Amino acid sequence: MANPKRKLSRASRGHRRAHLALSRTQLVRCTHCGVMIRPHTICKACGYYRGRQVTLAAE
């Protein structure tokens, strides 16, 4: 089995992990009620998705 010749230093390990941070979840405005929601999801406030009510929501 191929094996690394020596242990990776803390610096090298850190350099590799510098690109692993998670990005913030993006928010878009609901076209019906204007509340900020995650893209491609039903609006929790009004139950609308793509200009059409798809779930019952407290109004």
Ligand SMILES: [Zn+2]
């Ligand atoms: Zn909405």
